[in-house]
Amino acid sequence: MEISHVTRCRAAASWLFPPGCAIAGRSAVALLGGAEPRADEPVEVLVEPSARFGPVAGLRIHVARWQEGEVSRIGRIPVTTAARTCWDVARWLDVVEAVAHVDSLVHQRVTGPADLTAYLGQRRGERGARRFADVLSLVDGGAESLPESRLRVRIVRAGLPRPVTQHVIERNGRFVARVDLAWPDLKVAVEYDGLWHHDPDQFHRDRRRLNRILGDDWIVLHVTSRRMAEDFEGVLTEIRTALRRRRATR
Missing domain, CATH: 3.40.960.10 (VSR Endonuclease)
Known part of the structure; x- marks a missing residue:
């Protein structure tokens, strides 16, 4: 069996996650059909504060709440939605890397500028909204690689x-x-x-x-x-x- 980053995401979600955890960030980008990190890079996980999960070797854990509808399932794996994933990478990565990963999702038509702009409207005034707006201003789905x-x-x-x-x-x-x-x-x-x-x-x-x-x-x-x-x-x-x-x- 070839071990890839996506394989490790599935294993982590299947065997390690308690309730209140979801694949997020660059790992979610990969599961949603965008660019995939190297196999040896940590799996990114979004954890509700009440879950009290981690630290765990091989996982990069981010503790934050999510709103209703911001986590869906791919098979049985909880994954942040495309909009929430783009919001998170905009907050967690530098602008260049964030745009590159959002580009990859837009290129694959997993999401689009209109949907992301609408999501930004829902988060106006929150911490990170300005950073997300900066990222969206630079997004171009025509790019074919990171x-x-x-x-x-x-x-x-x-x-x-x-x-x-x-x-x-x-x-x-x-x-x-x-x-x-x-x-x-x-x-x-x-x-x-x-x-x-x-x-x-x-x-x-x-x-x-x-x-x-x-x-x-x-x-x-x-x-x-x-x-x-x-x-x-x-x-x-x-x-x-x-x-x-x-x-x-x-």
């Missing part, structure tokens, strides 16, 4: 114009390519390059796809996980330079 979301949010928070996600480039009405992030009016795009050595065929397909748009005068900048971690200021400088030069020629 790294793409993190890249977009960091770009926007650095003061650059908000890019379009998964922009489709056409020539004479026919599909040419799709890019992760783009400023279409300036023909500047940014691609996040993941660990393509695990899939060399995908690497070649992506490079061929991007080569098709060079003839249409697009500038395509590539960002790796290493540059995200070690040289993000350099990445921002390159994007600013590309945008500035394109504006100067318009």
